[in-house]
Structures are given as structure tokens and as C-alpha cells.
Amino acid sequence: MKRPSSGKGAEKPSKQQVMEVDKVKSLFNKKIWDSQFQDQLKQEIHDAKPYTWGNIRDLVDDELLRNVRKEIETEIHFTKKETDIYKVNQSGDLANLSGLDWDDLSRLPNLCKLREILYSEVYRDVISYVTGAGKLSGAKMDMSINTYTKGCHLLTHDDVIGSRRVSFILYLPDPDKTWKEHYGGGLRLFPSIVANVPHSDHTAKLVPQFNQIAFFQVQPGYSFHDVEEVRVNKHRLSIQGWYHIPQEGEPGYIPGEEEQWVKTNTSTLAQLESNVLQDYEFPKDERDILPYHEVKHFEKILADHSDEKEKENTPVSAVADSNTLTDEELRYLSEYISEDYLTASGIKSLQSKFLEKSFLQIDSFLNEKKSKLLKQLIRHDELEEECPYEANKVEAPWKTAIPPHKWRYLYIDGKSPENFRTEQDILERLNNEELPNYTLLKQSLNKSKNNTEYELISLVEFLKSTIFKKYLALLTLLCPLSERMLIRRFRPGKDFTLATQINKNELLKNIDGFVDAVLEGTLCLTPSAGWESGEVGGYELYMDNQNDEEADKDIEDAAVYKTDDSGDSVLINKPPSWNSLNLVLRDESVLQFIKYVSWSAKSSRWDVSMQWDVKTVDDENDE
Template identity: 25%
Template sequence: MTAAQGAPTAKRARTDAAGGGEAAPLRLAAGYLDDAFTTRFHAAFTGASGDSAVDLEPAADGRGGEITAKPFPVGRLRGVFPAAFLRGLKAELEGMAWHERSNDLYWFHQTNDLVLEGQRHVKQLRDYMAGEEFVGFMERVTGVQLARGRLDMAAQRYKRGNHLLCHDDDVQQGEMTRRIAYIIYLVDDGWSAEDGGALGLFATDGDGYPTRVVARIVPEFNSMGFFLTGQASFHTVEEVTVADEAVERWSVTGWFYGPVAQQDAGCPAAAALAPLPRSLVLPPMDELGPADAEGDAREWARWIGADYLKPAVQSRIQDAFLEQSSVELRDFLQPAVAAAVQAELQATTWTTSHAPAHVRMHLEASPSDGTTLGELCRFLRSASFGRLLEQLTTLAVASASQQLRRFERGHYTLINDQALEPDGLDATLSLVAPNVDWDDAWGGATHYIADKDELLRIHPTANSLSLVLRDEGTLRFVKHVSCAAMAARQDIAMVFQEAD
């Protein structure tokens, strides 16, 4: 299922105009509307029958229905519409205006809302799917009451590297809420699991938060998937990895709506999710201690590149920071320190972040005492380093949070309203390997945004410290690392709080 077809803002109810010209009426393939099929499918979808699959009897031309029961029910119908119609639809869509959509959650290309525009094939599809026959069919097979005259529809093209990360489609709009998400696949014949783009379904923990993908549905031409949206329906469109860049994952997706307060049979319980653990927002370290000029000089000379200790250089850095609220310091660590840290990172034991998948997905580590890496981490959250930051930025800092991170292919961080970082001075020491020339196509950059506008993008660079003053309304995320990435992103990420 796709993201919020732009943004999850309220949309007015729409009644589609009748029509379709002289074209033959569009209908579901023979057999799907039969009472015998809808009864069996409903029993399997709601778990009443215990069946894991429901096939038409007899199945014809590859048609049939199936259920993926866990981690939450997802139905799929094969051969759902005439193949010639869908090929005509795809050709018609190809001539429409497409827009690239990219943020922390997704990257793909999409049409405008197809409920508002489109030619003959688009009009036929939306009129039929919004009509009584199809809406009634969806109600019968899922057991969910749906609103009439309300349908969202858009088309997507996922090129190689495109993706949609973990989310649940749970969006309310006034007295209506999304009830059923649907996906009509328009991929080329022969699309395989190796091409990527599968619909990945997340298991959830005891608090209802997503953990990992435990089931996948591979796109298949002329098949339609659907599921109930809500706080248990966490899913993803996995990165498209098809070898041929000319081949794309095409689909038409959207939602059916129903009343917010509905408690129909077949709907999962909509109990409120537990608050996110406070540990997701890293707690501050101990307050930075008193000044020690002689000790500072020794510490700085041990760790920091000599140029950054020169007053003239510090003055230029300060001017740049005051003008731009950010600065990037290349070759920040002493060469010997940087080399020792790189060697120790090779032997570091990494564990998966404990955060839910709709907040972040990466590895983290606690450096061992007595190692260069461990001592460096301690220095970077010390009073001595805080005083160096004051000389570089004019900001008097009092405390800091810190995390040692590693981002491999498929890793990311997302902006989540329940896990927003405190405002402050971001200090991120990039520890990618020195022989890596990071490519923007790999993802993995840190993006700073405000009101959906990108303010700054920082790419991983070996032995580079970025300083960014992030005030209220400015958010950051690490973009999904693509399967094309030839290296891992490693860093020490810190947020410093100013003194009261």
C-alpha cells in the first residue's frame, strides 16, 4: 500500500460521475461475485473457517482467491479484471502527469488523484470500484461496512531503488476513516521476488508496535490485494531491486472509507497503542563539568586535528556557523585517532536498535572500555568537548545525548510525532571508511526539513563532524540506505542542550 497519496490531510467526500462512454461495462471476473465464493472468502478472511486459501471451483484462467492470515489478514484475488482492460489502463496512465514523491517515509512516482481526472479506462475503473456492486462485494468478503461515494485512488511507479517504509495507513478524516486499503498490480508478466517491491507485513510486539517483516506478497499482474487498515496493519513496499532500470513496479492503490466509530465483525480491535518507550528519545548524559583550561588543551590536542585548535580557524568556523546555523568540519579527528577508530569498528559487535520499525531501523553498539573508540565517545560527551563547541559556535552547552550507529542496506530513521528529538545542537561525527566516496544514489544522507521544505542535506564523509543548530520546527531523518550502497554508514550521533 502506498503512503498518504501526498499527505494525510482531510479530503471531502466525493460522488463519482456515472459514465464510461460506449465501452463495455467493467466487472469483476466471473465467479468472484457468486455467493458461494464470497461466503467462503469471508469465513477465511475473518478467521471463522481456519482456511489459509480459498480457490474458485473450478479456477479458470489463473483466477482465484487467497488469504495471508498472519500477521494480519490480507486478501488477494488473481485475474480480477480483463487483462486487456488493465493493459489499456496502464497505457492511459503512462500519458498522465507523474510526480516524484520523496521524504523520510517513501520515494516513488505518482499521479494526481485519479478520482478527479483521467480518461476512459481510469474513469471506468473508478466508477466501477466506487459503485454499489464492487463496494458491496468488498463488504461481503471482509465483513466491514463501507461508505458510498467515497474512494481514494492514485497510480504509482516504483523505479529501481524506490520504496515505502513501515506505516499502518491508519488515518481518520472527520467522521470517516480509512477502512480497507487496496492495491491493483500492473507489473510486467514474470515479476519475481528477486525484483523486489513486495508488500511486506510486520509482526508487532506486546505493545502493538512493528518489529520485523514476517510475510511478503510478491506483485503479480492483474491481482488485487486488500486489507483492513488500523493500528495493527503495519506494512511496507520493499525496495525495488529489478536489474533492468527500464522495468518498473506499477500499481493503482487507494482506500475505501467507513465510519470512525464502527465496530463490525471482522475488524481488529482498535485499542490505543501504548506510549512509545522513553528510551527512544535518548536521555541526556550527566551535566558537563567545570572548566579546566590546561586539561582542555591536553584533551583537544589528543583527539582533534591541529588546524581546528587555531584561533583564526575557529573564528572563521564561528562566523560560518552564525551565518548558516550549520558547519561541516572535514578531517576532524587526528589521523592516528581516526585510523585506530576505523580498525576497532571492524571488530565492534552491533545489535539491532530496539526501536519500532516505524521509528527507525539500524544497528547500534556500546564501545568497550579501554578502547580508542570508547575513550573517544567519552570525550565527545565531556565538559572539555562542550567547551570546544562553545568556541566553535558561541553556544554554551550543558548536557548531551549520544549514540553509536551503523546503517546498512535497508536501514533508516523516520520522523515520528511520538519520538521527536529535543531541540539543540546536533553534532554528528561520520565514521565511514576513508576509502568510501559516498554516492547520493545510495541514500543514507541526513536530511533537515521544516514545513516539508528541505533546509540541509549532509552526506556521510570519512572523519567529518557536522554541527547543526536545530530549533523548534526543524526535523531530521536519515534517508533509507539503498541496496546499491557499497558501504555502511557509521557515526556517533549527539544532541547537545544549551545551558539555561
């Protein structure tokens, strides 16, 4: 909200006077100023798990906060905003109250008053004492107003941005009703395995109530938390704010302290864009090099195909002859692939589309027999089998993707079926260089118990076959050099991936014809409907990684994550579906993520995720 212009030459209202200490104290619950209460709270915060945090009920004068709530509801406009890390209704641009004109007290007097007492020196000193955070700035104010409605959420992060020292959330849901746990919207706190690596599951949760404040010291690499999805048609209104390192001229100011803090402590976004997490990432972001003879086989096929087209004086974009695939290879491919995509005209059509757009969407990719079998099995698991929601309940061959400030989902990677149930499990697996072996993994399964997993692994064996990769090479005219395959399940109310770039495969950096790109495939096997609008998430989104060098760095970090799923930067937005294959040629300029799956989704999102490093092949490269 901005103060309406009063016309040229109008006098600017006088600056608001600083409230007297006694007046400030009178607007808080009087227990705040009791030394015994402060000492008890300090001890509770010190003993809290998974890190130092606390909360205070009935923080401020009830009438003041009710009036603040009314002002917000009548004077503040909220806009729904959605990125890979959050879905929330925000006030104004980034919901930053410092963007409002605080000289106009006529329309937001109670909100102004609340802001003043929350940043008053006498109250800041209490927060400083009980948290042990040191002196806090009163000059650098940093607040926002958010309302979480049904489906809104904020995923795992540690609040490390700029000079933040203490985070707080003051809750303003309906003051005359209790906010119940099953409504969602709770503040959840995550322990860390080591610095910058949170556990998959939270170990503490606060169910918010009116006039309750939660706060914690910002601890780089440890203060991980999220806001669970709101599951009901109710408004969870809150004021989010931060206390910063003292600024020049304030008590507690130390020259160079803020600069050193910012330099030393890495924001969540910077962590995700660095190599800090690689040792602790599961599944590993690695593509295994294909055997030399297999790559040479694909090179020869593509080179011969190129020669034939040159002799015919035909553009390379026109497709391979029907004789490129032998009858035996076609029979093998037809065990899984729909026949429409195995004919000469079918292959020609797919190849032309890919060469034009570097992207393919193939509906009904699996043949009717395989599609029907897999759908029956996956639906059975969705309806009849209990889905584990905690990492220590996940059973082989499934594992839980970690760390949760980058991604979280269930997956099968073809490696040994041990699970990451405890911190020690994870630490012991860090240096395991085991290569995936889906065939060996399948042999270890009890088929009667793991029928779905058995058939999914059989599908992956097919996709890893030399014949399928030959088919892939003909569709794209690209030679695969490596591969990575995962079977994934994204559970409602739990799972997602945040926006990330592809990493270069250093083992292939000197390969001639390497196009510095990865061919990605997603065979989506989601058995339910209702995903098309995007309201329940689960969609796969590709977007340009556009960096605005003029953007404020704090805002840049705060949005992380800032992904516009409706703007010009979006390249592909594919909702979950049944039996559709996406092929995308992707370089390092493109971000990709799977949006958090809402509790209201009718099923998990299931897929097989594939990646291949690829190169082009021509006469010169063949020589």
C-alpha cells in the same frame, strides 16, 4: 491529466451512466461471485497473520486491465517525489485520480471503467463480506496511480487517515513477465508488540503479479505495512485505493460514525508527534543532565571569556585567547582532533562561522592516526563481517532501534548489552532507568572480537570528556547542560529515521539562560563514496517545520512526512562522508531525519550522534 478546454460556451459532456450489474460482474473473474470462493477467502483472511489481509489473483478481465495499463503509460504523466517516508513516481498532484476530469471518457475509457467496477456496490459488498469491515462507501472514491522504479520505496505506516476502512493495491507490472522476489517492491506486513508499536521486522510478504489485488481492513495501530525498495530497472506499476465509511444517503450510513472514527483513531503522523510511543521507543529520546560542578566549570570559562572581550572592547564573536585551553588539555584533545582545529586561529575561525550561522561543518575532524585506524576497522566490518538484517540476529553491544514507523538502525547507547530480540525482551525493558556507561560497556567486550566497537566506544568516551565539552563550549560560546551519545549504523536496504522534532528537556525548564534549543553533533564515519547525488539516500536533512493551515488535512497526513528535500524549507542537506563533524543549533521549529539508505549504497552509513541541551552565559546569569 485534465480535459483540454473546449472553448467558452462549450457544452459539458453528459455524466457517465452507471453500469448495469451484469456488465460489472462480466468484467471480473467469475470466481469472485462464487459463494464457496468467498467463504474460503473470508476464512483465509480471518486466519491470516500478522493481521487480517488477503489477495486475489486474476481479479478482473485480462483485456480490460491490459488496456488500462496502456492508457496509464500513454496518457498519465508521472513525477518523481521523495520525502522522508517514500520515494515514488506519482501521477498528477498526490496521484489522486479524483483530481482527473472523469467526464472526459475519450482518453481514459478503460481506467474510468475500472474505477467504476472497483467501486460498484456488488463488488464492494464482496470486499465487505470477506474482510468483515462492514459497509463501504461508493460515493467517496479514493485512488492513486504509482509506479515504483529502481530505488523507490514506501516505509512503515498503518494507512490510518480520515475515514478509510479498507486498503487495496491492484498490481499492473508487465503482464507477460513474472515479477520475481529479488526485484523487490513486495508488500510487507508487520506484527505489533502492542497497539501502535510494530515489530522491527515483517512476518508476511506478497510478491506482486499482474492482475493481482492485495487488501486489508484498516486497523488503527495494527495494519502496519511497507513497500520494499525496488532493486532492478523495472516498473512496478500499481493502483492504490481505499474504501471509506459510508457517507450520508448510502446504505450502512450511521450518523456520527465517521466523526467518531476520525476522533478515536490516530494517524501514523499524529502518533509520531505525540507521547504515545515514548515508552516503546529505543533508544530513549533522553539527554542525561551533566554534573553540577561540570556545568559551573563551563559557566565560569564562558563568563570569564565574555569579561575579557568586554575589557578589550572586542565583539563576543571574536574568539578566545590561545591560553583558554591549557597545554595539557590541548595534548589530550590532539589525541583525536586534527591539530588545525586546535590552534588559536583554527578555533577562532570555527567559532566565527558558528556564531554567524549556528551551524558548522568540520571536515577531517579526527586526526590522521585515529581516522586511519577507524576507517580500516569499519571497512573490515563492511567487507568481511556479515551484517545482521533481522532483529533476532543482532548481537551485543548493538541493538535495533524501534519502532520502525519512526526509525530503524543499529546502535550502541552505552547501556547494558541485552538485545531486543523478542516482544518479552522489549516489555521487560520499558521501566529500565539505567544510565549509559560506555566505560563499563567497553570492559565487557572481547577486544579481539569487537575491535571496531572497542575503538568507537573509546571515541565516545573522548567526546563525553569534560575537556572535549570545554572545547565545544569555546567553539559555540554555549554552556552544555546535558548530553546524549549514540554510535549508529544504517544498513543498506533497511535503515532510516523519519522527520521528527526535538523534545524539550523538562528537567531544565527553569534554568536561567536556557536557549530552548539543542546543540546537535553528527560525526559521520561512512567509509564509502557515491553518496553525493542523494540517489542512494543516507543524507542528513534539516528543514523548517512549516504548517500550511489551509492545506487539506487528509493530504497533509498522507504526505507525513511531507518533507521537501529540494525546496526553500531545507536548511541543511548533508550526504554521508568520512570523518566530518556537523554541529547544528536546533530548536523545536526544525525537523531532522536520516533518509532511508538504498540497497545500492556501497556500504552502511556509520556515525556518532550527539546532543547537548545548551544555554547562553553572561554576567547576569553568572551572578
